Amino acid sequence: MKALIFQRSKSATQSGRARDGQWALVRQRGEAQQHDPLTGWIGSGDTATQIELNFNSEAAAVAYATAQGLEYEVQPLPPRALKLQAYSDNFR
Structure with a gap:
């Protein structure tokens, strides 16, 4: 069985x-x-x-998947890009 390990956003x-x-x-x-x-x-x-397991780290999730004999794929979050602007820029 295959599993997907991903980071919550x-x-x-x-x-x-x-x-x-x-x-x-x-x-x-x-x-x-x-x-x-x-x-x-x-x-x-x-x-x-229907079951979703939560872990505090990627290593813990990978360790669980290997202990259970699951094939897994890891999908980390893409880096967040912050758009910094002043409040007055909303009115231009």
Whole structure:
């Protein structure tokens, strides 16, 4: 099974940075989803994709993935570019 390890970004709807910098491990889907004609829902028997594990560092997430025998891919956050400007620049 394959897993994706990524770094959390700041939420766009919040100004705080409570979970900023945490790392998450999400398992990728092992089987294809199927359409249920009776209910119209789409799903599969693979329930491992519903679990998301949080870690404080990339090393801890990688150590967990290797201990569980998972293939993993690491996606760090791109560097943030701050746009510094004065308040008066909004009115030009």
